[in-house]
Amino acid sequence: MVELLAQTGLNAIYAAAYMSLIAVGLVLVFGVLGVINFAHGELFMIGAYVVVAIYADFQMPYVLAAAAALVFVGAVGILMERTMFGPLRDNPLGGLVASIGFLLILQALVSVQFGVRMEHVPPVTQDVIVISEKVRLPVQRLAVIIASIVFLSLLWIFLRKSKFGWALRASAQDREAASLQGISITRISIIAMFIGGALAGIAGALTAPLISVNPHMGHSVIVAAFIVIIVGGVGSLEGAVVASIAYAFVHTIITTFWDGVIADIVGLALMLAVLIIKPTGLFGTADRA
């Protein structure tokens, strides 16, 4: 039983790691732009396909492919801001609808270019850290955990220590006041979309060798990401990380000891409970709820 609990804990840490990357990006975009980006799951998918193209198809180094995914998907985020969210800045519903349309476009483009079938991504390494006979941590999964910690730490430092980070946080708190202080909302929105896209892209790139890569894979993460940001508090980066960890542990433990379908139901019930008891989420503030 101890080994089962330990392996379950490792599984949950991995799930929390990549879910945090996705959820934090989604929260950041909502906080700054005020838009619910339904295409965020597809940005995750694009990141995985960059790895398919560069690492699996062209057989270039995986690290290069992951870096390219980060930059490319960040650029896709900028494209979304310039073509959709920017022009629709005063129309949050319009941004939401546009993101749904963009989601379908991304799926179609990937389907046309790569086909609809599952893509094969060779393992980067098959090394496994054997803690005991039944407690093992594949190095690929460890890399996802470490990379997530590194990227989230860098984001935290950027937001707390840099001029752009301060401006970004100010815009997230009160866009009008920030604008009156001379902060360019357009520039900040572009930065937020780049970071949000890049985080989703790197999450897709990191997990591509570990999951089934297909044009519809974004669906599977976006529901969980929305649960996480609602529980954590819409607009709260800290809340997204804490909720990701909580959700990953709850979901993994229930899947392991009971049932995966029940785990999904519990996740949704958790979200409903938070909405009823504390509609702002665990770390959210009333003006963003």
Added chain:
Amino acid sequence: MFANFLGKSQTRRKFLGSASAFAGFSALSSALPGRALAQGEPIKIGFLAPLTGPVAGWGKPGLDGVQIWAEWVNAAGGINVGGESRMFEFISYDNEYDPSKARTGATKLIQEDGVKFIMMLGGDTWAGVQPVADRTGMLFSTLLNSDLGPETTTLLAPAESHPVYNVTGVEWMAENYPDLKTAVMCAQEDALGLPSVATYLAAFEAAGIEMLEDPILFDWETTDFAPIVTRMLSSDPDIVSLDTCYPDYVHPIMEQLFQQGYSGQVISCTADFYGQIIEKTSVEFVEGMIFQFPDFDDPAMNQDFINFQNPNKFWEVYNERYPGQWGAVSWEYASIMDIWSAAAVEAGSVEPDDVLSTLLASGTGKHAFGDASWWGEDLFGVDHTLLGNWPVVRIEGGKARIKEFRSVPAWYDKHGEILKKHMRAYGQMPDQR
């Protein structure tokens, strides 16, 4: 119509190679028209299956295969129906494995395209299509005989009798590896997974293999299989059954089994694209995996009782055109068309009623894996499954090898009541669906 087949991966050279391969397609020759026959309208056949989404792996490869079949038959002049030479034209509709889209597709194929027969994967999508079948009397085929019931009067399962044939793999494994005594299982919770779960449970019970816990059912959206594999391995099973998981699930589950240190027996309905599984794990890890779908270059496919025409050449052309994409369904829709076209020739008609009555008239048919009988009354309330032998396949040295063709009806005669018990427990009997 040929232009439709010349996609970007299809060169003129390849096409001519495929067409020339038809020279060896001898057994259909009796059905092929002579030069003096009048040229009739092309026969339009509907292909209503998932071509996108997570189940596309059991749709698109089948469409690819049936298009090779059409090229071969059309290159030889089509078939002789009532004194007319008739070519084939396939019209596909992507139902995305969604019942409502399947219903829309069936209606469109019948009313707008004027098809004479519709091939489906079945499963969850059949529920959407059945009202259309009832209303129009269109003849449909499914790969899942678990779709059948007394009310499915125009639905046939002529090629794949999923999930019933899965019993042959378990039976063969139990006879050849009697030390394997305990098992665990996981499956997605849907119309493909659940009847297969019931079938594996029956097969394990009949073979004296103990289930260590109830089958683990998971949601469609599952991407991380580590928790499921951790739980399965926690009870130290001799056997892990992957039921009829989709390829998108089989691969990550196999990778997790490998990474979490499992070294026991794996049995699965399918192991599509198993070369990729080997690349994700190792030849040694996949060695001995048992499943139910052979490669058609297998020497065992050249035995006299095999009715699928020129399987080695079909495999060669398919893999030349779609490298690494051979899967469970690559040959199945072509096999269905062999059976359907033979009936149309015999009936002298392509009308659904005529073909259906001709197909069922003798009670027997030429299944791809040998002569078989229309079966299913006892389990599904209708004899609409063409059932006989089914291959047991084992991966040896990184290559799928047929170990034996086993009789499914013979197993059912001995253990049918066990299967019915488990089908009922999972709500899969016709009166429960």
